[in-house]
Amino acid sequence: MTAIPVLAAPARGVTQARVVRSEWTKFWTVRSTRWSLLVATVLTIGFPILASVIISSHWGSQSPHDRATFNPLDPALIGSQIAQLAIGVLGVLVVSGEYSTGMIRATLTAVPKRLPVLWAKAGVFGAVTFALMLPSVLIAFFASQSILSRHDASYSWHHAGVARAVIGAVLYLVVVAVLTVGIGAVFRSTAGGIATFAAIFFVLPPIMNVLPSSWNSAISPYLPSEAGRAVIQLTHDSGTLAPWTGFGLFALYAAIALAAGAVVLKVRDA
C-alpha cells in the first residue's frame, strides 16, 4: 500500500456553505458544546419554575406593596439572564479552543481565506442559540405564568410588551453568542476571552454604581449588557434606552466585536 487511493470524486472548492457545514460538525463534536448548552437550557427553564413556585408559596405573606410592584416577567426571564454565562463561555471556547489545541492550523489550512471560518462559527452558534433558546424561554414563560396565575399575578402573552420582551430575551442571547465568538477571535485564549466577557457583562455594570450618579446615568444605558436588556424590560424610563434602540446598540457592539475578531484573524499569524 504505497500509493494513496485517488479521490473518486475530486475535492470541490471551498464555499461559505461548505465551511458552515464543517463548523456545524466541529460544533457538535466536542464535549464542551453539549455541556454548555445543557446547562443553558436547564438554567433557562429551571430557574423561572423554581422562582415562581417559591413566589407562589409565599404570596400570602407578601405585603400589599410588594404585590403591587411585582413584575411577573422577572421570574419568567431570570433563567435566560443567568444562562448568558454558559452561552458566553461557549462562544469564547468555540474560537479559543482551536487556538489552545492547535486545531486552528488545520482549519486555516483548509480555509486559507480565513474569514469564512469566523462567519460560519458566529452563524452556527447564533442559529443554534436561537433554535434552542426560543423554546426554552417560551417554556419558561408559560410555565412560570401558569404557576403564578393562581394568584392573579401573571401576564398573558398578549399583555402589552410581553411578547416583545420574551422574544427579546431570546434575541439577547443570540447577540451574546455572536459577541463572544468575536471576543474569542480577538483574544484567542480561553482565559483572556472569558475574563473580557465577564468584565463587560458582570463587572462593568456594578462599577457604574460607584461613579457619581450623573456619570452613571449618562454611561450605564449604553453599556452592552444594559443596552441589550432594554428589549427584555417591559417598561422603560428615562434611565434606559427604548427597547429596540437598546437592542440595536447591543447588536452593534456584537458586530464591532466580530469585526475586530475578523481583523485579528486576517492579519495575525496563525
Add this chain to the structure above:
Amino acid sequence: MIAAHLLTKDYGDKRAVDGLTFEVQPGIVTGFLGPNGSGKSTTMRLVLGLDRPTAGEVTVNGKPYAEHDAPLREVGALLEARSVHTGRSARNHLRALAQTHGIARARVQELIDLVGLHDVAGKRAGKFSLGMGQRLGIATALLGDPATVMLDEPVNGLDPEGIQWIRALLRGLAAEGRTVFVSSHLMSEMSMTADHLIVIGRGRLIADTSVRAFVAAASKDLVRVRTPDASALLEAIARLDGSVRVEPDGTFEVAGVGAEEIGRAAAAQGIVLFELTPHEASLEEAFMEITRGELEYSHEEVVA
C-alpha cells in the same frame, strides 16, 4: 510545484527565514534539510499562508496557496506542531475538514484504514500517542488527494514499521507524479527517500542539488587517526595543509591529506599511531560538513 522567491520571515528581531529562493519539482521526493532552528517549519507555514512573509513570496502551482479554490487539493500538509482539537475524535476531525471541500464521507474512512487508525478513529485525538497523532496528521494531509504533499518531520514518533511505511508512501506519492516535500534534520533519513535536497542553515539556502551531487561535492576522503601524541600530530598535519576535526572520543578526522602521507609524517617524527583508517564521508558527515558554521547551536570543537 512549490516556488519560493526571496522568502523572508522575521519574528521580532529574529530572522527565521532569510531570502530563500527555491523550487520543489513534481515527480520526485525533495528533502528539506537543516539543523534545528534553521527555519524549515517556518518555511512550511509560510507556504500554507499560516504565517505571513516579512518579504518575498511563495506560490503553489503558480498561485499563493490561499488563492486556490480548493486548497486541500493543491497541498496536503503535516505540520510540526499538532493541529487537532484534543476533544474531537479522529473521524470527526477528518470529516469536518473534508466538508470544507465537499469531500465525500467515504474518503474519510478510506484514509483512516490507509494509515491504520481504524481501531481508534472514534477515540478523542487528545488521547493519541505521538505515533497515532502522526498517522492522523498524515491522513489529514492526504484527504484532498493533493498534488503536493508537504510533511514536516513525518517520521517523528513513528516506530520502525511506521518509518518504513512512510518511506514507501513518499516514494509512491512521487511515483504518481506528485510533488513531495519532506523536512528532516537527519541526513541519513533523507538518503533513504529523497532524490533531491534543499539544505538550509540559519534560514539561508546552503544547497539545492540532487542527493548524489550533494554527497559528491561535500564528501572528501577522510582519514581517521588515533594517537597518544595529539599535539605533535596536529602540528605535522598542519604542515601538510590538512584540517582536523577532533571527535569527542579524541579520534582525529583528517581531511585534505591522504593516509600514506600522514603515516610517513608520523614515522619521520616518531609519532605513535594506534589507528590510521581512510574512509569516505558518510551522508551525515557531508551534511555536517556543509552546514558547519550555519549551526544554530553548535557543540563542535573544530581545530584547524
